[in-house]
Amino acid sequence: MGLAAVEVSDENSPVRLLNAQSVIHDGGVDPQKNKEAITRKNMSGVARRTRRMRRRKRERFHKLDMLLGKFGYPVIEPESLDKPFEEWHVRAELATRYIEDDELRRESISIALRHMARHRGWRNPYRQVDSLISDNPYSKQYGELKEKAKAYNDDATAAEEESTPAQLVVAMLDAGYAEAPRLRWRTGSKKPDAEGYLPVRLMQEDNANELKQIFRVQRVPADEWKPLFRSVFYAVSPKGSAEQRVGQDPLAPEQARALKASLAFQEYRIANVITNLRIKDASAELRKLTVDEKQSIYDQLVSPSSEDITWSDLCDFLGFKRSQLKGVGSLTEDGEERISSRPPRLTSVQRIYESDNKIRKPLVAWWKSASDNEHEAMIRLLSNTVDIDKVREDVAYASAIEFIDGLDDDALTKGPDPRKVDTVG
Numbered sequence: 222m223g224l225a226a227v228e229v230s231d232e233n234s235p236v237r238l239l240n241a242q243s244v245i246h247d248g249g250v251d252p253q254k255n256k257e258a259i260t261r262k263n264m265s266g267v268a269r270r271t272r273r274m275r276r277r278k279r280e281r282f283h284k285l286d287m288l289l290g291k292f293g294y295p296v297i298e299p300e301s302l303d304k305p306f307e308e309w310h311v312r313a314e315l316a317t318r319y320i321e322d323d324e325l326r327r328e329s330i331s332i333a334l335r336h337m338a339r340h341r342g343w344r345n346p347y348r349q350v351d352s353l354i355s356d357n358p359y360s361k362q363y364g365e366l367k368e369k370a371k372a373y374n375d376d377a378t379a380a381e382e383e384s385t386p387a388q389l390v391v392a393m394l395d396a397g398y399a400e401a402p403r404l405r406w407r408t409g410s411k412k413p414d415a416e417g418y419l420p421v422r423l424m425q426e427d428n429a430n431e432l433k434q435i436f437r438v439q440r441v442p443a444d445e446w447k448p449l450f451r452s453v454f455y456a457v458s459p460k461g462s463a464e465q466r467v468g469q470d471p472l473a474p475e476q477a478r479a480l481k482a483s484l485a486f487q488e489y490r491i492a493n494v495i496t497n498l499r500i501k502d503a504s505a506e507l508r509k510l511t512v513d514e515k516q517s518i519y520d521q522l523v524s525p526s527s528e529d530i531t532w533s534d535l536c537d538f539l540g541f542k543r544s545q546l547k548g549v550g551s552l553t554e555d556g557e558e559r560i561s562s563r564p565p566r567l568t569s570v571q572r573i574y575e576s577d578n579k580i581r582k583p584l585v586a587w588w589k590s591a592s593d594n595e596h597e598a599m600i601r602l603l604s605n606t607v608d609i610d611k612v613r614e615d616v617a618y619a620s621a622i623e624f625i626d627g628l629d630d631d632a633l634t635k636g637p638d639p640r641k642v643d644t645v646g
């Protein structure tokens with residue numbers, strides 16, 4: 222880009238060139254990431270998220286230590302442990318037998334909790350912590366760990382059906398090793414990847430199952446272990462964050478646009494598409510659909526049925542040939558269907574009717590008896606557009622929250638998948 226400073230006269234005529242230079246504009250690409258074409262904005266976002274993650278992690282560890290002190294557990298620093306892989310051995314012992322010595326038992330539980338809080342695995346951030354309290358099957362990654370444990374040490378411990386991750390790791394360690402083993406994979410560095418005992422990513426439900434077994438074997442009361450359990454697996458929920466990214470309506474700038482998951486938006490989209498359809502009759506002129514034809518197509522598209530509806534289906538329903546339909550639903554010049562063109566549907570309602578069998582019947586029954594405003598409130602909650610804890614006092618959400626609160630932990634995990642529901646307007 223060329224830049225110049227020119228002196229001009231009172232008559233706005235150029236007099237002389239004061240300075241001139243050329244500037245090479247990098248398009249906002251970070252100089253250190255030219256090959257990957259990563260912008261400065263993206264790189265600053267990575268750093269910002271990393272700082273936020275570390276800050277939240279420090280806060281979580283501090284709150285866990287405070288809670289341990291509240292229940293009378295000592296805080297044992299990892300530096301004070303002198304045996305190799307002692308945390309894993311402590312976790313395995315806690316899940317295997319009851320420790321009679323009260324002081325030793327509390328020290329061991331504290332070591333296990335603090336170790337697990339630092340290596341707790343991954344879970345879907347939209348899942349609540351309490352979903353881990355209910356019974357969850359072990360993950361595929363746990364199965365990989367179990368198979369590896371059997372390959373290292375084919376003893377009774379590795380072959381047990383209910384062995385915890387720590388028990389499997391200890392079984393591999395007990396098989397012996399010539400040099401210090403690597404428990405976790407090394408990835409993302411300049412050095413070649415190094416394989417470890419553990420899978421690349423262990424799931425939180427695996428560690429949660431182990432922690433529940435530890436509390437059960439060590440006879441820790443529920444009013445004590447549940448707060449500790451929630452503190453170990455606590456995570457800031459992204460629910461409600463989408464609401465901050467909703468744009469403003471161009472026709473009414475003081476109001477936010479309707480969410481894509483809302484019935485108002487989806488019904489408007491269906492009506493708008495139907496309005497722009499045209500039929501080519503015997504005459505050369507294209508005609509609009511009649512009111513009855515529009516209503517018939519609308520009723521088909523707003524039905525909760527999960528069966529696919531194509532433009533050909535709508536033409537058959539109205540008694541037209543597929544080639545007669547013009548406008549949005551027209552064929553290509555070669556007379557073929559457009560891959561990207563399909564009639565819009567009420568996808569949010571379809572998700573309600575496609576829910577897991579455990580929750581579908583009560584959810585559909587509630588949906589049929591609820592009002593339109595209550596429907597919209599339920600959709601905002603299920604799509605995680607709003608945080609349920611922040612709208613409990615809002616009357617508009619009362620009926621939907623009452624229904625959700627009436628579900629048990631297992632039913633809550635079987636609800637409509639929020640990843641399949643569009644949220645941002």
